[in-house]
Amino acid sequence: MSEIPIELDLLGLLKALQTLERNASVSLMYSGLRIPQFRMLNEIDRLDQCTVTELTELLSITRGSCSVQVSELVKNGLLISVEHPSDRRSFYVCLTEHGRAKLSVARRDLGVMQKELKRQLDAASIESLNAFATRMLMGHHPSV
Template sequence: MISADMIAEIMGFNRFYSNILNLLNKQIMAEGYSLTETRVLFEIGKTDRCTANILVNQLDIDRSYMSRMIARFEKKGIIDKTQSPTDSRINYIRLTEKGRHDFNRLNDMQSEQITHLFHKMNEEDQKLIFDAMIMIKNKLSDVTDVISIRPFTPSDIEYVISRHKTLYYAERHLSNVFFNYVDRIVYQFANNFNPKTDCLNILECNGNPAGSIAVVKAEDKIAQIRFFMLEPEMRGRGYGNKLMDMALDFCREKKYKHVFLLTISAQVIARHIYERRGFRKTDSYDKSEWGESVVEERWDLEL
């Protein structure tokens, strides 16, 4: 049973961690964005089909405060609104080119601040703190999150595109050439989707998209795994394994004999998922047009 002393320590840790977050976000606040505004920009950046209602519900922010914030963003030219083609009452909110630039700059600032903080510790202490943070996040999330995996709907296409762009910029600094490639292959998948040979599953956490994986027919009896992605907060919790296993089960159900996927060499953790299921790297390609020193890899599996 949890004791009064344990509760006091947890409350103390919460106050301490709040101070650390304030320290990390000082530079962002100096750029003219509050912490709440930064959170809202992050959510808007996830999809081109974001709405004010989605933001209010996901972030638990007062509706009138959200309206004022969105009006300020619109005035600054970092977001624009487009009317839903199916419901005139709904306006989609998305980042403009200036908004995407600001968002990426804020993300880079946070990365630099975290790097600076951790460089003050030796590698052993860095790993100790990192592992403890992952454990705390995962254990608390396991008892609070509602998780599901479902087939995609048309509205998920913009989520898949937006999050691939945002995450690959934030984590790998890939170029606009890669982003144009993402646009092309995801829309191509959506336009040619055949439920008899293809699938796209969406991981949901508390009703919000949190990851994806697709299977696409490449040739007769050959399938390709595509759009494998997890939100950072979902990693290390086994959901990448679940998505991959569901995709491979679909391949076996549809009588595919061979599966392959394309990834980049920097995706070290994802490679462990492939290796454990018998995938083997069969080729690599220079993709310097996507970013500095980017190498694309092909991994194959016989079913």
């Protein structure tokens, strides 16, 4: 008996990703953060402080985009910039207490979404999705 080849439903995956992103955006509404802001604050919190250059690499975004986001978050009181002690041209960004509070709310709300997704999936599906995400983030994806 021959196996029937399984086709990858790329358009279905893209639609699912869009739905996942929309649901995450809705979950973040109470915190007042958008997904890019959440990702940035989350990385800064993880490192305690970092430079714009480090953020561009961690978030895989352009320096210009990163600078605009950092400026917006500083203006909104979620980040502060601190002069680099050995290089006066450079600076670190750190979370403010207000930024930590918003990040905490966002994490809580995304945690609710994560629990709901986990409830809907079996362990093998979760493992496959996590492995797929890891491969994609490490650059092991098909060339276009």
